[in-house]
Amino acid sequence: MTIKSLLLGNKSNTKFDLTIVITLAIVTYLIASYFNLSERWFDWTHSEEYQLELYQADEIIFVLLVLSASLIWFSRRRYTELQSILQQNIAITLTLKKNNREVAELLTQNRALIKHITQVREAERSHLASELHDVFGQYLAAIDVNASTALKQTKADDKTYPLIKTIQDSANYLREVTRSQLRSIKPPSLESIGLSAAINELLAQWLISFPGYQLSLSIDVNDEWVEYDTALTIYRCLQEGLSNIVRHASASRISIDLATQLNPALENEIRLMLQDDGIGLDPAVSLGKGLGLIGIRERVTALSGHFHLYPAKPQGTALVLIIPL
Secondary structure, eight states, X not given: OOHHHHHHHHHHHHHHHHHHHHHHHHHHHHHHHHXXXXXXXXXXXXXXXXXXXXXXXXXXXXXXXXXXXXXXXXXXXXXXXXXXXXXXXXXXXXXXXXXXXXXHHHHHHHHHHHHHHXXXXXXXXXXXXXXXXXXXXHHHHHHHHHHHHHHHTSOTTSTXXXXXXXXXXXXXXXXXXXXXXXXXXXXXXXXXXXXXXXXXXXXXXXXXXXXXXXXXXXXXXXXXXXXXXHHHHHHHHHHHHHHHIIIIIOXXXXXXXXXXXXXXXXXXXXXXXXXXXXXXXXXXXXXXXXXXXXXHHHHHHHTTOEEEEEEOSSSSEEEEEEEEO
């Protein structure tokens, strides 16, 4: 209900109340005239049978008159106070509406800024990945080829053979590290293979690095529904969530549930649930300290999604992300 409609309603109620008061006054006058109530009152108060003159009962009319006037004054005072309070409330409401609009604009700008920062960050990652692949990777490959050629031309009992072999092994190790970092910095082409395949590849590589975890995975995603920005957000949030589990949770089992859901009443949505059986955490404290969780929340919020973090049962932590499609 708007303030204008509220004021119009108050005016309508005032007119109705005044109509009732005037009607009652007219009806009272007609009844008093018909039954001669003033004469009856005079006779009754001056009757020797009831001896009401002793108590000055006939003067009650003046008491009632003063009481009525006092009640009118009292009502007027309360009415004035209520009008003042109403004006203050209206001013406060207008101020709150203005502040809400400003906060909404700031939130919109904040989401746009976060989205822009995310895009810039992904562009920097892509550039870094290209540099690692095109420069670092090629030079390591050249070192490997040269080392292999040198090994073929060097006898096994030569003193330089183990040195060349060490160079080749180091180059191979660095190539594997580079390849692993490339997968972390730049995800596989989400547009070509889809989110489901990218998640499966991410988890397969993750389990190679952390084989001690029991991973339960459920993916039911319609990749055609998921746009690139949403897919990248899910991918990065899952990466960060797994990193947090490794660093802080002391967990042994991890459950991942990713699904697109058809909602006839509202928009379609994608839902990610990441749960572990670790030591658990306090969401309020963790969100105040952990930049990773704040980054996940802001990424999801920038896409008008919902972020939920809460203790899991019987133990551990559950992270739930819901993003409209």
